[in-house]
Amino acid sequence: MKNIKYIVVVQCHIVKERCSGYLCEYAFSERTGSFSNYPKNTPIRFLSLTCGGCCGRAVHRKLSNLIKKIKQKENIGKDEIQVHLSSCISFDSYHGGQCPHKEYLETLICDKLGLDCVDGSRISELTEKRREEGLYKTQFHLTK
Ligand code: SF4
Numbered sequence: 778m779k780n781i782k783y784i785v786v787v788q789c790h791i792v793k794e795r796c797s798g799y800l801c802e803y804a805f806s807e808r809t810g811s812f813s814n815y816p817k818n819t820p821i822r823f824l825s826l827t828c829g830g831c832c833g834r835a836v837h838r839k840l841s842n843l844i845k846k847i848k849q850k851e852n853i854g855k856d857e858i859q860v861h862l863s864s865c866i867s868f869d870s871y872h873g874g875q876c877p878h879k880e881y882l883e884t885l886i887c888d889k890l891g892l893d894c895v896d897g898s899r900i901s902e903l904t905e906k907r908r909e910e911g912l913y914k915t916q917f918h919l920t921k
């Protein structure tokens with residue numbers, strides 16, 4: 778696994794009107810769900826931000842700012858940053874379907890900004906059960 782020093786979780790702006798994002802942070806803290814491959818006793822920092830609302834274009838401004846500032850302050854490079862698209866963006870769930878602009882978000886994050894991006898953040902047990910029952914269309918796969 779790469780030497781990741783900084784995790785950024787991009788979350789759905791609409792879903793976050795009702796969600797604090799705590800369960801994403803807790804999943805990272807416990808190294809569960811999409812974070813389960815990160816070593817637990819290694820200091821990795823965590824930041825969450827929203828896409829800024831449909832169509833997600835603001836994510837480019839927000840992450841550009843992060844890339845610039847974190848390089849200036851701490852000399853952390855792009856290859857040491859891992860972006861996660863939250864589960865409420867990546868997968869079909871109780872919160873609604875997969876983000877209709879997911880590909881666009883990936884284009885901004887990966888192609889335009891040169892950051893690595895994976896799907897998922899907190900994985901709910903209940904949602905996983907419903908996935909197995911076929912209620913939701915998209916599936917969670919651990920990618921890192
Ligand atoms: S994945 Fe869950 S906890 Fe994380 S921002 Fe979306 S709804 Fe909130």
Ligand code: SF4
Nearest residue numbers: 789828831832833876
């Ligand atoms: S672009 Fe996608 S992630 Fe952002 S607010 Fe709209 S539906 Fe949510």
